[in-house]
Amino acid sequence: MKTTTAIKGLILTSALSLHGMAWAQETVSKEPATETTASSELDAVVIKDDQELKTRTTLRAERIEQTQAEDIKESLKGISDVTVGGGQKSAQKVYVRGIEDTQLNVTVDGARQSGYLFHHQGRLSVDTELLKKIDVDAGTGNALSGPGALGGAVRFETKDAEDLLLPGQRYGALVKARYATNADEKGGSLGFFGKPLDKVSFLLYGNFAESGNYHAGGGDGVGFTAGKPKSGLGKIVFTPSNEQKLTLAANLREDNARRSLRNHFGDLPFNPPNDQEFGSQSYTLQHTYNPATPWVNLRSEVYTTSTKMSQETTTSKSEAEAKSFGGQISNKMDLGSLNSVTVGTDYNVDRSEGHRATGTESETGRIFGLFTQGVYRPAPAWTLTAGFRYDNYDLEDVSSEMINSHHLSPNARVGYQFNPMWSAYASWSQAFKGATPMEAFVMSGVKGVAPVSNLKGTTADTSEIGVTAQVQGLTVNTVVYHTVMRDVIQVSTNRTTGIMTRSNAADDLKFQGVNLNANYEAGDYVIRGGYSHNKSEYGSEPLGYAVSTKGSAFGDRFVFGVDYKLSQYNVLLTWDSLVAMELTDVPSGSVEQPGYDIHDIAASWMPNERTRVGISVLNIFDKKYVAQGTPYQVQGAVNPIFEPGCDVRLTASYLF
Template sequence: MSYPDRPFAAGAAALRPVIAAAPLTRALRLALFALTLAPAVAAAQTAGAQATDLDEVVVIAEREPGNFAIDRAEIDLTQAGDVADLLSNQSGVAVGGGAPVAQKIYVRGFEDTLLNVTIDNAPQPAELYHHQTRVQIEPEFVKSIELDAGAGAATAGPGALTGALRVTTRDAFDMLALYGDPQRDAGVLVKGAGGFNGENSYKAVVSAFGRWSDRFGAMATYVLQDGGDYDTGDGRRVTPTAYRHERGQARFTGHFGDHTADLSLEHLSDTGTYYERPHMINFAGRFILSDHEMTRETASYNHRYDPASEAVDVQATLFRTVSDYQNRRNTTGQLYGRGEQTSYGLDLRNTARWSALELVYGVDYRRDELDARQQAVPRPFWASTVQTVSVLGAYGQATWTPSEQWRVSAGARWDDYRHRVASGPGAGAANSQARFSPNASIQWQPTEHLTLRAAYADAFRGVTIREAFFSALYVHHGDLEGESADNAEIGVAWERDGWFARATGFRQHIDDYINAVYTGDVGAEWGRWANVGRAEVEGYEAEAGRRWDAYELALGVWNSDTRFNDRPLNDADLGLGTSIGRTWTARFDWRASPRARYGLRARHVEAEDNNITPTAPPKPGYTVADVMGEWSLDAARRLKLGAAVSNLFDRSYYDHGTYGYHSSGTYIGFPAQGRELRVSLSYLF
């Protein structure tokens, strides 16, 4: 049996373990049947036609002013080592936490718990522990990161209340392209990096990759990063913040005529000894050092069938992600909390293209399973829980381009959520709800250089598994309403002779937000899950600049006024968001030669009122600048040196996305890292 003769053989073999691990529910059977049927239908439609080269599917409705896409060149230039390095200088985004273990992503002031995050099309829905980061991303082999902020297109997936963040990693063909030699069939990348601040950090990277003809490629990678406690801008040592990160990935890519297949297996782990609340200092004097471990294992299989037919371009994704954490007392080994969430499912879609119309339609399904325990409260309330949720969705997104000046997009998705508590607090409780989420946008280009856009979208998220730690403490009563969001935006973009400018204004509401509510009813329950109110945000983003042959300069500003039940959000609104001062950004890039490039990134955050207590001081403003450079040290550009200085002026500050001032009258979060020199050296063998 050869793969070229039977192109689905590779995909079927890769999917058997995933399918075997998942019960064949009504949704799974439907989608697998459709996946089997679609190629046969397409083959009948295109009999006798010649195969065409695969091209990239672009869903037009998902790109708009106010969003961003980060490519590999930007990641390499900035010497990114964690999520904050990747995203902090992007419009509309803040990353708080100080220490890497506590970093959280905020989009327009809302926390990433409301954001759909995918890695190689595999959703990452798990929220394990509210004091630790939810999204684990190792930058070293990221190919691109795309953000669509705010509720938007139906293709963003179920429950995308505040948008979608998509991470794509590199494959063997991407790595081989670095050599600039189309005849190259195999290679090895080795890299060493160091960050010099406090007790310093070190990273080692090795990757081996190759291809057999132009049809099949394979890659294996390993990354180890070890970091010590860091220093702030005023020279204070921040402890305990030392960490150890590991990442391994195996990836297999095949091109078989009209078919392309990609299987990715990724493992990440993050270990360290922190306080039981790793985003805080020991302000209460009673926090106990604990050994923390978080891991994520993601398997994703992506298959595309693109024959010579405008009516058929099928994409299918099967995925399985297991995320878990465990915190144990450092002195006794006693469990503080643990949780494991397994998510698996699929997305099957087809794209049909006609002269002026593009239609994307499909179905998706995801099932989440949680097994968690907490032993942090008084012993009578120690508990375990097992919960499940499934969501079945059907969606369509149409984009009509009647002329060069006009583009109209409209779509909708229908999502059916079914949540059940199998054991633990609230055992037997169930929440089920289904709802449509429509969207529409219109874009007008009155001149060659000017584009205007208006959009409106709804998004619905039924009752899902909430934070693993709290799920073993707070009770479900089966009376919850799903959360719904509406988002309205207007945008303008202009470009001419190298000059460019863009701006977006937005207003969004999130109704029936679900949160844990402490009741203190010692005789019955510690607390319960409830619909607690309405969150909203109003704001804007703008950027202007100029591009030359070797230079690019851009200046930007964004501001989000976030509120909850008619009061400003604050740091205590864990899982929802916080208030962040108006943020100004500057970016300068200079390609001095084909073998050298330099960059500057600067961010100024204005002071922001803090309503966490009536007497709380405002969140102080701050300005941070980073400089960076990358050089090819040989003519073949295989030996590369990179260097960056973050927080160039060694400012001492608290990021507004960090839990800072507390009702006790002190700053309890970890301040930001002071000046750090990051250096890397890599070689392609």
């Protein structure tokens, strides 16, 4: 539904009023980059410096609910060094410091999201309505980041009954309705949860929506973007004692629609629509055991995931499926006030299958890992961290040949606290990723395999220097980094012969830049700001907005946000801005990609602890733009897929 001129006028007036009110306070905020956690409801975005787990950015459910984020792009837009491109939801890809999510370790409730169906579509499908928090670890992972964390790790955690039960409640229910104007979207959620026994809780949660094609800025329709997604979450938590916790979770999602063959391209002659079906499911069993001894803090988990997609025309049907299962076990030993050590192992199996009328092709990969990470504090001001991962990759390729690679990846970090206001660190980390199953849709067309000769696994090395300053509520974090990915594994298929080739890229991929976050909290105001500069190169040439499974280039990015809480009325007002500068550093022959600035506002009211009403306006100035991270020029044509224009969203929820 196209927003009327009258509604737009009211929106712009309200937005400018809020913007002026926010700037008049001369304050800037975000939680300090320490382990301190503020109690304010405004504290929904946290940068936490954990010596074992790298500098981590956490987005909590409060932030997602306040802004009425409906997808990964909208949820992560406040993190300056994270970019999500792709246009419509089914095509979104996450880039952390320019590195694509295929080179990150991504988990949902501990289940690895390793399925790779089609490089023209998004790999991650997560219902933000069900999320409790998102953790983003930027930069090459350390020993605890899991296998294949070349560019870092992203962890999604869903809610459980304890997050929804009111004080004193044994059973409850949640009903939520929402409406969005841009695509005439209607949706709702229904949840049942309870704690029938002191040691047992359960949650059953379902979410559905229906929308038409959305409109880009200015009102132009974007074809084949309608959808009817459905998702569900089931979770049981058993706490037999204060020392143990057992959690069983099931995540289900379905999204069927008529879409373009290549979801992240615009309307082009070689990009016809077809009927697509998508479904995913994951199951996770997690156990923690932390008795009254410093030697045991045990964590273990097993998982299984399955993702399927089909594309059907009047003459043919193709199907792709990715399955994974695995687990990990680790133990953290507290060796006293000066140091601690975590040791563990993990094992994962990934299988991809492509199905066409000509038959079924498949590949199966196995990853075995051992890891340890330690923290040593020789003096109160000093912190030394070091560890390593050993990974062994085995791949049975489409021709039943075995490909093996293994590597030991070390890491080290030194931190120093100059005084209560200033601290700094320097770190170096390495991660490794061997050959893994190729994308399932392309695999189904393979007719032969070129001989593999001395194929190496990919290694990533990241060097970082970070400085943190804290002065009376003001926190400034600055990180300078340099990442080099060597022996990048490339998989290509000759469209004429059908011969698939695996090889190492001739040149290195390089990502270097700086990320700055400034934060300040004062009274009922929280204001946060960030800046990111990233330079991406393949060899000595700029990477540009290449259609690549490894990374992409971006213009400089600025993020800015203001929260203002009217405590006496239980009302929270939010303003968020993203400014992406023009991408000029592109390969020869490519056009430059324009920059853009996007501004959103939101307000929520909680008249009581059971009721919540929200309104948000995304892209309030109805900007027509293509998100960086989306292919801009394709086969000589500049006809990309545009992002949604102005969208007014209304939500209402009630807890029984």
